[in-house]
Amino acid sequence: MKRNTVLIFILVLGLIVSSMTAFERMAVESKNKTVDITIDYLELEKLAKQSGHDLQWWLEKFKDMGVRSVALNEESFETLVEAKKPIQVEMAGNVLKDLHWQENYPRVLVDYLNHGGIDEFDVVAITTSERLYHFIKDAFVHRYDLKKVKILQGDGVYVFVVDGDIKDALYTQKRTIVDREGKPFQEESVLYGSQLMRLALGLDPEKVKKIQDRGLEVLPRPYNHKGWSDKGYVNAVLEDYERLNIKPPYMVFGGKQVLGYPDALDTVKSYMEKNGIQVGLVESMVQREHIEQKGLEELTRALNYDGIRVFSVPPYIQKRFKYYNYEGAEEIENTLYRAITERNIRLIYFRPFMEDDRVYVTDVREYEKMFSRLKARIAEHGMTLGQASTMAPLKLKTVKKILMGWGIAAGTVLLLSYFTSMKNPVKYGLLGLGIMGTTSMAFVLPSWADKLLALGAAIVFPSLSMIYxxxxxxxxxxxxxxxxxxxxxxxxxxxxxxxxxxxxxxxxxxxxxxxxxxxxxxxxxxxxxxxxxxxxxxxxxxxxxxxxxxxxxxxxxxxxxxxxxxxxxxxxxxxxxxxxxxxxxxxxxxxxxxxxxxxxxxxxxxxxxxxxxxxxxxxxxxxxxxxxxxxxxxxxxxxxxxxxxxxxxxxxxxxxxxxxxxxxxxxxxxxxxxxxxxxxxxxxxxxxxxxxxxxxxxxxxxxxxxxxxxxxxxxxxxxxxx
Structure with a gap:
């Protein structure tokens, strides 16, 4: 100790600053105690169909359990087909491959195709429903550039031809064609579809009404498509929210981009600030960081970190019913509990339990027991259900980082001194280099300084402990x-x-x-x-x-x-x-x-x-x-x-x-x-x-x-x- 008085003094100084910072961090974390739960509309609808109760009954039950909102995706050609609506969606290239396409497709489309102006990557949507026609047409008129879509009508048939290109195309994986002896002849992939089939067409007003009639909030999942989602699109989406009386508590974006990326992020930011809307960062499948969405971090910083971490229940967790010898959903409950208490998750994106890949658990008592236990367990940590809380935007001051860096540098020199016989000039020379290096790094490379100092501390002090x-x-x-x-x-x-x-x-x-x-x-x-x-x-x-x-x-x-x-x-x-x-x-x-x-x-x-x-x-x-x-x-x-x-x-x-x-x-x-x-x-x-x-x-x-x-x-x- 006497031989290392200066090193110990600087180390203690850094430790004091670190302790003060720890109290600041814990003060911020102590106010982050409210957790919210939203439930996926599509999966709830599937659950209702397998049970003896309708969707409204389940909405009321989940509301009583503590669910405050329902996550609702916008409609698209893809969702309309999945919902078995009266619509047919094809790639133009596949239409033209049909030997009898002129007999099998509506005359208004045949005439249009015969005049050219279409390529294999365009999307063709055909419907006989006037209501569906107006819903899709209004979406294109208010949201998108009409130069990119051709709307055809005739003999009670409505056709939309959406201009696509190879960048939007989706193919099957390559398959090998073999000859009669089983030898590879050639490889080919088939044109399957287009990303344009997911173009957002707006929220279904009937679904919105079902949710709101049960006193639940609608949590829309806005979708942004590169090359289509300009400022006009963003304004149309936000106007739809106003028209449908939707005031989303959070923005949990769908797809690979946030709404408004790249040119209309300011519009989204202003809307979210005005309405007190928090941005949702959805945790990745490996429970580290969040799923990558272009513009997400930029928007979060612009909102001064008014964001929450979101845990979206994945399919393999949904199927952990009667898992690890439990009698019910205890392991699913454990997963949610860990997410909330250990990973700062403040919004649970809930999906119903499943017995296997197709069958949902329809006994409402299992859900009631799970949510009741979960609320009791998080209450032990002072947590409750409600509007998700956020953390104050804690920022480490440079002077604190520097002083802590000095302490870590002193610990490093102390460790080295045990391996070699250092005289004071060498020892204090190394200390001086460490102090100058950490100080310079804190100003020149602040983000690298954080990580390198942390790495140094993580190596040095366990090593010092083993010297003792x-x-x-x-x-x-x-x-x-x-x-x-x-x-x-x-x-x-x-x-x-x-x-x-x-x-x-x-x-x-x-x-x-x-x-x-x-x-x-x-x-x-x-x-x-x-x-x-x-x-x-x-x-x-x-x-x-x-x-x-x-x-x-x-x-x-x-x-x-x-x-x-x-x-x-x-x-x-x-x-x-x-x-x-x-x-x-x-x-x-x-x-x-x-x-x-x-x-x-x-x-x-x-x-x-x-x-x-x-x-x-x-x-x-x-x-x-x-x-x-x-x-x-x-x-x-x-x-x-x-x-x-x-x-x-x-x-x-x-x-x-x-x-x-x-x-x-x-x-x-x-x-x-x-x-x-x-x-x-x-x-x-x-x-x-x-x-x-x-x-x-x-x-x-x-x-x-x-x-x-x-x-x-x-x-x-x-x-x-x-």
Whole structure:
């Protein structure tokens, strides 16, 4: 401490600033406590058709459960066909392929086609319904450039020819044509349709009325089509909302672009500001960031981050009815609960439960039970259902970022000083470079500064924590007492575990505050160094272990603590035994699983048994502790202390490897920036508590096994060879 007074002072200064920022972030998160639920109209309609009740009955029931709005897509040629309306939609190219097209299609269309002026990528829509004709015609007249559509009428038949091109065309995947011997002859793909079939034609007034008559709000899903959606289109869409008396609480956009992109975003922004409408950012399928929609982030920033994160229930979650041995929709409920409490989701886009790909759960009691339980569970976090709340646009001041950067730089120099014998000029020279580098980066590359500083903190402080742990173990190893009380070992182990974890928590605090900008809380930006921050400290720990214990040193008494060239030589020139190769393979496989399971982007997921255990903890506790922390990593440090006092070097090394995984996991918990900070703290506290209890149990089992082995073999346990 005395040799590093300046480093400690700067580190503490950065820590104070980080703590102040943490309180600001938690104050913002504490006011974000209201969750809303909307339900998909199309799927609710399908549910009603399979049940013994009509749509209006289900609307009333879901309103009583807490649903406040119904999400309604605009009609299009595609939806009209799916709804079995009296309309036929074809690609012009496919019409002309029909050998008898002049006999099979209306005379008014045949005459038009015979005069040319049409290509295979145009869309042809034919209807005999006058009501449908006027609905479609009004949409084209008020929304789109009439130069792009030809409207034909004759003999009670109405035809729309929409001008398309190859950029809009949709094809089937390539299929292989084979000869009689089964040999490939050629590959071909068939013209299937056009993206123009999804051109938004407006909301169905009858559907709107059904929703509003039941006292529910309409949540329209505006759709923007590139090349068609100019300012006139946007104005027409917004005028439709006024005409239908729709005041949407949120804008949850459909398609690949937000309404008004790229030239009419200002019009949409002004409308949303005037009516207090929040923008919805729909979470991606891998539960990270949001689905990509052009103009979405630009609009969110223009609205000063007046946005909410949206969880759209995917089909595979809909089918988790009677899942994991539950009797009903408990696992679907668990999914919604996690989204709300752990991922800052404030709008649930709900879809009804399904028994399989086609059959819906039609027992209303199952929905009532699920929503009732969900409301009770989120109430434990001070949350209620209602108009979705938003977070204040928290922005980290540059001066705070700089001071925290200085603290991280001081921690980095402190870590380096343990590996090499640094004199003060070198030490303070490195510190000066770190201070200048972090300061310059905060001004020149602010977004990169956030991530690099967070990455540095995520690597440095877990590594420092293991330096503390190994230094303590070295003392226990050298000061071996002939009679060591078991309770004394437990007390020392608990103290060292808590101290080690506290050092890692400093890194977690830096990560959670350096990345506390509203863009991270809304997951418009993320911390991208998670996997590196989990792998690199493991490698650093191996160096730390060699620094304190060497490699196959027979005696540590009087040996200096530091990396030794002799240890490196022994490691590099050691005979490679088959057991070493097998062990390395096992460790590599375990490492791959460990890293792969840190996200939702791989197929390696927890087993059903583990998920049931997680669900039990989730139902019992306010926050589920991480399994690897309390089950393995934290108890391992208690075992490591026991091994050091017993001078079992191999066991000490294995315990350290497991322990560093837990220390990086502490930081990783706070790297999930969408999770409220208070919840990450509670989760870590639970993990430490359970980890201590399990650690004591493991020590008792280890001591019993040690006694049994000694009595059977008549010799000491062979842990000391590494």
């Amino acid at each position: 742990f190994c230094s303590r173990c070295r003392q226990y190893y050298e000061n071996n007492k002939p009679h060591q009380g078991f309770l004394e070992t437990i007390g020392i182990g608990v103290k060292d575990l808590l101290t080690t974890s506290a050092i890692s928590f400093i890194g977690a605090l830096f990560v959670g505050t350096v990345l506390s900008d509203i863009e991270y809380l809304l997951e418009m930006d993320i911390f991208r160094g998670v996997k590196l921050a989990q792998l690199l400290p493991i490698f650093i720990f191996c160096m730390i272990y060699m620094m304190f214990f060497g490699y196959k040193r027979d005696d540590l008494k009087g040996k200096n603590q530091g990396l030794s060239l002799d240890d490196v030589k022994r490691l590099l020139l050691d005979d490679i035994k088959v057991i070493y190769v097998l062990t390395a393979g096992i460790l590599l496989a375990a490492g791959y699983v460990y890293i792969a399971r840190t996200g939702h982007e791989t197929n390696i997921q927890p087993s059903n048994l583990e998920m049931m255990g997680r669900n039990f903890l989730e139902m019992t506790l306010m926050a589920r502790p991480r399994t690897k922390e309390f089950f393995i990593a934290f108890p391992a440090l208690l075992v490591g202390v026991y091994a050091a006092r017993k001078r079992y070097k191999t066991l000490m090394f294995i315990s350290g490897i497991a322990g560093i995984i837990g220390q990086t996991s502490i930081v990783n918990t706070f790297s999930h920036l969408r999770t409220p900070m208070y919840l990450s703290m509670i989760r870590t506290a639970y993990a430490l508590g359970f980890g201590i209890l399990l650690g004591i149990f493991y020590l008792a089992m280890l001591k019993a096994a040690e006694k049994l082995l000694r009595s059977v073999r008549g010799e000491k346990t062979p842990w000391r060879k590494l």
